Amino acid sequence: MKKFLVLAFWVLLAASCTQDTELSITPDIASFQFDAEGGSFDVVIFTNGSWTASCEDPAVSFSPASGECTLPMHIEVARNDEFYTKAIRITLSSKLDALTRASRIVITQACAPFIFCEEPQQTAGRAGGVVRFQVNANAAWHVASGAPCPVSPQKGGPNRTEVSLVIPENAEGVARTFEVRLDLDDASGAIAPTVTLKVIQQG
Numbered sequence: 001m002k003k004f005l006v007l008a009f010w011v012l013l014a015a016s017c018t019q020d021t022e023l024s025i026t027p028d029i030a031s032f033q034f035d036a037e038g039g040s041f042d043v044v045i046f047t048n049g050s051w052t053a054s055c056e057d058p059a060v061s062f063s064p065a066s067g068e069c070t071l072p073m074h075i076e077v078a079r080n081d082e083f084y085t086k087a088i089r090i091t092l093s094s095k096l097d098a099l100t101r102a103s104r105i106v107i108t109q110a111c112a113p114f115i116f117c118e119e120p121q122q123t124a125g126r127a128g129g130v131v132r133f134q135v136n137a138n139a140a141w142h143v144a145s146g147a148p149c150p151v152s153p154q155k156g157g158p159n160r161t162e163v164s165l166v167i168p169e170n171a172e173g174v175a176r177t178f179e180v181r182l183d184l185d186d187a188s189g190a191i192a193p194t195v196t197l198k199v200i201q202q203g
Contacts, residue, residue, distance in 0.1 A: 023049050025094035025103045032105070036112035036189060038077040043105065046070050049096030057088050060107070080109045081191050083116070113139040113190040115157070115182060117197060124201040128167040131199050135163050135182060139190075144181040151180050167199055175203040 025047035032041055038059070045051060045067070052066040059078040064071065080086055088107040093100065115137035122131050135141075137157040150166040165180060178199040187193035 023047070023094060023096040023099040023101050025049070025051055025092050025101050027092060027103060027105050030103075030105060032075075032107050034077050034080075034107065034109045036080045036110050038079050038109065040074065040076040042072055042074050044070065044072050045092060047092075047094045047101075049094040049099070049101075051092060051094040053090055053092055055088065055090045057086070059086075060088055060090065062090065075105070075107075077107060077109060080111050082111055083114055083191070085110050111138065111191075113137075113184055113186065113188075114192040115139070115141050115184055115190075115195050116192050117195050120195060121198040121200070124167045124199050126170045126202045128169045128201065131165045131167055133163045133165070133197050135161050135195065135197075137161070137184070140185040141182050142185060144183050144194075147180045148178050149180070157184075163197065165197065165199055167201055170201050170203060173203050176201050 025045065028044045028046065029041070048069060050068050053062055053073065059080070060075065062073055062075045064073060075090070077088065086109045088109060090105040090107070092103045092105065094102070115135065117133050117135050120133065122133070124131050135156070137159070140155065140157045142155040143151050149168065152164045153161065163182070165178060167178060170176060178201065180197045181194055182197065183194045184190055
C-alpha cells in the first residue's frame with residue numbers, strides 16, 4: 001500500500017510538470033493557525049513551473065525554498081514573543097517561460113500571555129489623591145497580596161484597564177514610594193507575567 005501511494009505521488013508530480021500553456025501555483029493548505037508556541041506543518045505546492053517561496057518574518061523557515069513543479073514543503077514557525085497576534089505571509093512565485101504567477105500561505109499566530117503598563121511610574125503630591133495607570137493585558141490578572149494602598153479594580157483583563165491607586169496624605173514630611181504588583185492569573189508561557197505600578201509621593 002505504501003509503495004502504491006509513493007508511486008501515485010510521483011505520477012501526479014510528473015503530470016503536473018507537463019508543459020501546459022496555462023501556468024498556475026496553488027498550495028493544498030492556504031491558511032493555518034498556531035498558538036504562541038508555534039510549530040510546524042507540511043503543504044504540497046501544486047504548479048507546472050519552477051517556483052520559489054519567500055517570507056519577510058525571520059521566525060519562519062521552510063524547506064525546500066524552491067523547486068520544479070509539484071513538491072511537498074515543510075514549514076516551521078518559532079515562538080511568538082511579540083505583544084500582538086501575527087499574520088505571517090509566505091509568498092509562492094512560479095515561472096514558466098515568460099509566464100509568472102503567485103500565491104500565498106497565510107499563518108495566524110497568537111501572542112503569549114502578557115501584562116504591561118506604558119507609564120508604570122508616576123508621582124503624587126504631599127496631599128495624596130488618586131493616581132491612575134493604563135494597564136494592558138491579553139489575559140486575566142489580579143492585584144498581588146500586600147498592596148500598600150487601596151487599589152481599584154482588584155482584577156481585570158483581557159483588555160485595557162484603568163487602575164487607580166489611592167494615595168493617602170503624607171504627614172511625615174519625607175518622600176515615600178508606593179508599589180503595587182499586578183500578576184497574571186496564569187503565568188505559564190507568559191512573556192510578561194507581572195507588572196509593578198509605582199507612585200513616588202513628595203514629602
